[in-house]
Amino acid sequence: MSKYAAGKEVISYCGKCKLALSHTIVSMKDPSTIGKVECRTCKATHAYKDPSTKTKKVKSRSMIPGGKSKSMSVNDLWTEEIGKAQGKPITYSIRHTFSAGDMVDHKSFGLGIVQGIVDGKIEVLFQHDIKTLVHDK
Numbered sequence: 001m002s003k004y005a006a007g008k009e010v011i012s013y014c015g016k017c018k019l020a021l022s023h024t025i026v027s028m029k030d031p032s033t034i035g036k037v038e039c040r041t042c043k044a045t046h047a048y049k050d051p052s053t054k055t056k057k058v059k060s061r062s063m064i065p066g067g068k069s070k071s072m073s074v075n076d077l078w079t080e081e082i083g084k085a086q087g088k089p090i091t092y093s094i095r096h097t098f099s100a101g102d103m104v105d106h107k108s109f110g111l112g113i114v115q116g117i118v119d120g121k122i123e124v125l126f127q128h129d130i131k132t133l134v135h136d137k
């Protein structure tokens with residue numbers, strides 16, 4: 001016996017809501033395969049989409065500009081990174097060689113965390129912005 005049947009509830013991925021949501025089964029393809037479902041949130045009827053194949057998102061660890069998380073502001077990221085940072089801040093100087101994870105104390109931008117090295121420059125996450133700074137001169 002299949003646990004699925006028309007009229008029953010199932011979690012399906014909704015292409016309109018872009019979420020895995022509760023749907024009502026509208027029709028079955030065969031006794032074990034769900035055909036169409038109706039989204040209880042937006043009321044759209046569409047083919048059943050297994051949420052486990054649609055909602056997996058690769059969480060990027062990259063915080064360099066362009067790869068910035070859309071759900072977090074720079075300020076949120078900064079707060080998180082400062083909380084994780086170890087050691088003492090290094091006063092920023094173009095003569096110092098920084099590496100990813102270093103805490104930087106910049107006289108104009110304040111405290112920042114080196115996110116990575118791009119083309120020989122450091123990408124530093126400050127409280128309000130991400131800056132590219134020269135180092136290792």
Ligand SMILES: [Zn+2]
Nearest residue numbers: 014017039042
């Ligand atoms: Zn929907």
